[in-house]
Amino acid sequence: MPDNGEYVPGSIYFYAPDKGAPVFFAVAFTVSGVYHIYQCIHFKSWRLTGLYVFCAAIFTAGFIVREMGAYDYQNLVKYIVSICLIYAAPPLLELANYNVLGRILYYVPHLSPIHPGRVITTFTFISGVVEALNGNGASYSANQSLPQSKQDMGRALLKAALLIQIVVIALFLLLAAVFHRRCIQAGIKSKNLKNALYTLYGSTALLTVRTIYRIVEYWSIADLHFGPGMDPNSLSLIIRQERYFYVFEAMLMVLNHYLMNVRHPRKYLPKSTKTYLDKNGRETTGPGYKDPRHFLVTILDPFDLVGLIKGRDKKTRFWDNDNAAGAPGVETNEQQAAASGNKKDPEA
Numbered sequence: 001m002p003d004n005g006e007y008v009p010g011s012i013y014f015y016a017p018d019k020g021a022p023v024f025f026a027v028a029f030t031v032s033g034v035y036h037i038y039q040c041i042h043f044k045s046w047r048l049t050g051l052y053v054f055c056a057a058i059f060t061a062g063f064i065v066r067e068m069g070a071y072d073y074q075n076l077v078k079y080i081v082s083i084c085l086i087y088a089a090p091p092l093l094e095l096a097n098y099n100v101l102g103r104i105l106y107y108v109p110h111l112s113p114i115h116p117g118r119v120i121t122t123f124t125f126i127s128g129v130v131e132a133l134n135g136n137g138a139s140y141s142a143n144q145s146l147p148q149s150k151q152d153m154g155r156a157l158l159k160a161a162l163l164i165q166i167v168v169i170a171l172f173l174l175l176a177a178v179f180h181r182r183c184i185q186a187g188i189k190s191k192n193l194k195n196a197l198y199t200l201y202g203s204t205a206l207l208t209v210r211t212i213y214r215i216v217e218y219w220s221i222a223d224l225h226f227g228p229g230m231d232p233n234s235l236s237l238i239i240r241q242e243r244y245f246y247v248f249e250a251m252l253m254v255l256n257h258y259l260m261n262v263r264h265p266r267k268y269l270p271k272s273t274k275t276y277l278d279k280n281g282r283e284t285t286g287p288g289y290k291d292p293r294h295f296l297v298t299i300l301d302p303f304d305l306v307g308l309i310k311g312r313d314k315k316t317r318f319w320d321n322d323n324a325a326g327a328p329g330v331e332t333n334e335q336q337a338a339a340s341g342n343k344k345d346p347e348a
Helices: 021-043 046-070 076-107 118-142 148-185 191-219 243-262 295-300 305-310 312-316 333-340
Strands: 275-277 283-285
Touching: 021 046, 021 243, 046 076, 046 243, 076 118, 076 148, 076 191, 076 243, 076 275, 118 148, 148 191, 191 243
Parallel strands: none
Antiparallel strands: 275 283
C-alpha cells in the first residue's frame, strides 16, 4: 500500500506498515552486531565497545517484532513491544559515546577538562534524570483516567525531557570541543587522536538528528487529545507517513552502527587507559589517572573543584612528574617493550 498519508482503518500505526523494510533493517543490524562481536574479540574491547553488540541485538529484536506487526497492524502488544525496543537502543548508543570520549580523554589526560573516568558517570547520571522525566511524563500523559491538568503536566514533562536531551548533547560536544581545542593549542598532532574524535563527532551528529526528529514527532501530537471524533488526517505528516521513521530513526541508527564498525575506536585508541600521550606527543605508559574520591562525590563534583581549590588534584597528575618520560613509573612504549618483551596488558 502506498505511503500517501491516508489513514488505514483499524491500524494502530495509522498506515499499513511496510513488510520489506523491517526485514532489511533486522538483517542490517544483525550483520553489524555480529561484526561488532568479532571486533570485540579481535581488539579485546568488550568494555569499550560491547554496548554496540547489545544495541544491535535490541534493534534486531525490535524490527523482527515490527515485521510481525506489519502482518497484524491492529495488534497493540506487537506495536508497543517494537516501539519500546527500537526507541530503547539510541540512548544506549549515547552511553557508548560517553564511554568512547572518556577513553579519548585518558589518551591525553593532561589536556582533559574533566577526569576521564567521570565522563560516563556524570553524563549517565544526567541521562538517568532525563529518563525519569520521560517515564513520569509518559505515565501521566497516557493515563486517560487522570484529570486533564495531570495529563497536561505529563506532556510538559515529556517536552522538557526531550529538550534537556539536546542540552546534554550540547554539553557533551562542548566537552569534546574544549578538549580538541586544547590539543591543537598544545601542538598534539596525533593522527589516531584526530580520527577517534572525528568518528565521535560523526556518531554524535547522527544521534542528534535522530533526537531532533523525535522532538518534532512528539511536538506534532503533544497537544492533541485522542478520542472519539478526532480526525486521523489532522495529524502531522511525520506521524501519518512511515518514511520519516525509516529515514530519521532506522537509517540513521544503521549508519551509526556501521560507522563504528568501519572506524572502530580501538583502531585509534590504545587497549589500556594507562597508555597516553605525554606533553611532547609521545605515546607513553604510566601509572594511570586515578581518582581517590568516593563515587558519589565524583558525580556531584565531576571537575573536582574542591580538589582544585585545596591543591589535592596535583597529586593525581602523574604526567607532571619530572615532566618527561623516564620519571618513576613512567615509560615510553619503546622502553616498556624492551623491558617486558611481548607481555600483553589487560584492557583497563
